Amino acid sequence: MKVTVILPAAGLGTRMGRQSPERAGTSRKQFMLLDGSPILLHTIRKFFCSPSVTEIVVALRNEDVPWVKELLAREGAAKPVRLEEGGDTRQQSVENALAKMSPDIDLVAVHDAVRPFIEPSIIERAIQEAAESGAAIVGIIPVDTVKQVKRNKINGTLSRDRLVLAQTPQVFCLDLLRRAFAKAHEDGFVGTDESSLVERLEQVEVSVVPGSDRNIKITKPSDMDLARLFLAEELQHKRT
Numbered sequence: 001m002k003v004t005v006i007l008p009a010a011g012l013g014t015r016m017g018r019q020s021p022e023r024a025g026t027s028r029k030q031f032m033l034l035d036g037s038p039i040l041l042h043t044i045r046k047f048f049c050s051p052s053v054t055e056i057v058v059a060l061r062n063e064d065v066p067w068v069k070e071l072l073a074r075e076g077a078a079k080p081v082r083l084e085e086g087g088d089t090r091q092q093s094v095e096n097a098l099a100k101m102s103p104d105i106d107l108v109a110v111h112d113a114v115r116p117f118i119e120p121s122i123i124e125r126a127i128q129e130a131a132e133s134g135a136a137i138v139g140i141i142p143v144d145t146v147k148q149v150k151r152n153k154i155n156g157t158l159s160r161d162r163l164v165l166a167q168t169p170q171v172f173c174l175d176l177l178r179r180a181f182a183k184a185h186e187d188g189f190v191g192t193d194e195s196s197l198v199e200r201l202e203q204v205e206v207s208v209v210p211g212s213d214r215n216i217k218i219t220k221p222s223d224m225d226l227a228r229l230f231l232a233e234e235l236q237h238k239r240t
């Protein structure tokens with residue numbers, strides 16, 4: 001079974017801003033340093049450690065390609081890593097990477113480059129589930145009560161046992177994901193994850209496998225405090 005991972009890493013990191021103290025050449029969040037390595041590299045290492053993953057494709061802004069190439073050369077890639085040009089939205093970045101995919105790939109996993117705390121065991125579980133059902137995402141049950149609102153007035157309360165917060169990786173059969181992107185393209189639909197595109201096809205049920213509350217999407221400056229804590233714990237865990 002061939003499994004390709006797409007890591008969209010072409011964002012601008014506008015919510016993170018440019019005020020954060022840790023930066024490597026560029027302040028965009030996917031390249032901010034954690035323990036001396038850019039966040040993107042921490043994420044890539046998790047997929048190097050996942051036995052089912054065959055290759056990794058990173059979607060980047062053109063200007064970042066040369067130095068990420070160098071970064072990977074220094075790291076010594078444990079698996080093939082291809083760099084592709086991203087687009088103006090996350091969806092476009094994934095679509096560009098998908099367009100370059102060889103047809104013999106069985107499964108495609110899409111994972112935010114800024115979720116470096118994904119555990120290889122969770123990646124493996126999502127891939128296994130997608131291999132069986134065709135479509136699987138990682139998700140967690142919310143701890144807060146979720147309300148629907150109209151402007152600042154509450155419209156209803158959603159029952160928590162029917163809710164899941166979608167994380168990544170999100171894993172699909174290549175053919176299914178391609179069809180989902182083609183339909184979204186045709187309809188001008190823009191989603192914030194791949195599952196929403198696949199759901200619109202109404203062809204398969206997307207499975208959910210348990211994620212982790214450590215699998216945060218580094219988005220705003222305070223997330224870096226959490227990230228440093230999680231990384232310190234990871235390193236401690238490795239030593240013991």
Ligand code: CTP
Pocket residue numbers: 007008009010011012013014015016030059086087088089090091093094112113114217218219
């Ligand atoms: N991404 C991408 N191409 C884009 C936009 C986003 O590849 N045009 C990637 C980001 O680099 C990130 C992931 O998609 O790894 C999740 O997106 P998000 O957290 O929204 O990152 P940004 O778009 O960079 O941040 P912001 O929305 O705050 O600007």
Ligand code: MG
Pocket residue numbers: 011090
């Ligand atoms: Mg964004």
